[in-house]
Amino acid sequence: MRDGDALENNPEVTRSALEAIHGQVFGWALSRCYYDQAAAEDLMQQAYVELLNGNARFDNKSSLKTFVFSVVQNLARSRYRRLASRLRLVKTYEATSFEPAVDMTDPGLDSEQGKRNSEIWQHVQQLPPRQRDIVELVFCREMTIEAASAVMGVTTGTGRVHYDRAKKALRSKIGELQ
Amino acid sequence: MNDQDLARAVRDSAATEATAPAFDKVWANAELSYFQSRRRYAWLASAAATVAAIVIVLNIATPPDDTINFIEMAELMDSTSWTAPSDVLLPEHQIDLYQDLPTLIESTKPVEGALL
Numbered sequence: 089m090r091d092g093d094a095l096e097n098n099p100e101v102t103r104s105a106l107e108a109i110h111g112q113v114f115g116w117a118l119s120r121c122y123y124d125q126a127a128a129e130d131l132m133q134q135a136y137v138e139l140l141n142g143n144a145r146f147d148n149k150s151s152l153k154t155f156v157f158s159v160v161q162n163l164a165r166s167r168y169r170r171l172a173s174r175l176r177l178v179k180t181y182e183a184t185s186f187e188p189a190v191d192m193t194d195p196g197l198d199s200e201q202g203k204r205n206s207e208i209w210q211h212v213q214q215l216p217p218r219q220r221d222i223v224e225l226v227f228c229r230e231m232t233i234e235a236a237s238a239v240m241g242v243t244t245g246t247g248r249v250h251y252d253r254a255k256k257a258l259r260s261k262i263g264e265l266q
Numbered sequence: 267m268n269d270q271d272l273a274r275a276v277r278d279s280a281a282t283e284a285t286a287p288a289f290d291k292v293w294a295n296a297e298l299s300y301f302q303s304r305r306r307y308a309w310l311a312s313a314a315a316t317v318a319a320i321v322i323v324l325n326i327a328t329p330p331d332d333t334i335n336f337i338e339m340a341e342l343m344d345s346t347s348w349t350a351p352s353d354v355l356l357p358e359h360q361i362d363l364y365q366d367l368p369t370l371i372e373s374t375k376p377v378e379g380a381l382l
Binding site: 103106107110111114115118125129132133134136137140141204205206208209212223224226227228255258259262263 | 269275276280296
């Protein structure tokens with residue numbers, strides 16, 4: 089039995105449930121697109137299309153949030169892999185630390201707290217990709233390590249290792265700030 | 267710094283949700299894209315079905331050719347020829363091979379009163 093606003097090709101997903109996690113999913117999409125707002129919007133739209141046509145089918149094996157985050161992650165991965173191979177820049181792409189298209193820190197950089205936030209966020213961005221992803225998922229998107237690992241497509245054990253290493257690295261960097 | 271303080275520091279340093287576009291707008295665009303692609307596939311499927319139907323109708327409408335075409339034997343024989351490689355040995359080719367029996371040498375050794 090489908091809910092009133094359940095999707096035709098994805099009966100376990102409702103429009104209202106998607107709306108409830110929209111903000112968080114957008115934050116994740118934004119980080120997948122190196123903070124390019126237009127690209128993130130496009131990525132989200134593509135993720136919703138995948139849900140609408142049933143190519144990405146939710147079967148209640150995880151939470152909806154974990155599932156949608158995984159869809160966004162996979163779409164971003166395939167999109168940037170295509171782009172990288174097209175431009176033959178895979179090596180440079182991996183070696184280069186991307187500069188965010190927009191400053192994602194809180195406004196008010198003049199203040200001491202604003203400056204500190206900016207520095208912390210820079211340290212997060214300088215972490216290796218997997219560590220950066222798990223920190224973002226666990227700290228900013230309030231996911232468990234298990235769910236974050238599922239989104240990243242790694243085992244929970246591997247996720248824990250990345251999480252511990254990221255925490256150690258961040259503690260030492262943030263400690264230097266104080 | 268414990269885990270909670272670290273998490274708070276990282277969370278405070280990133281403010282991304284404020285820039286999220288309206289759900290309705292993104293959802294409407296996604297639906298539009300989905301329905302457009304569905305229409306496109308429906309159009310392609312109907313075009314393929316129409317072509318298939320036309321081919322079937324044409325096949326049914328065209329009567330099969332029932333006339334039986336026999337092969338004329340004389341025509342067939344005239345159109346082919348074959349010569350054996352050994353034909354050059356035949357008398358008509360004017361080569362005197364085996365036309366006269368060779369003369370055998372007579373025996374001079376008697377055995378039980380007769381020559382071999």
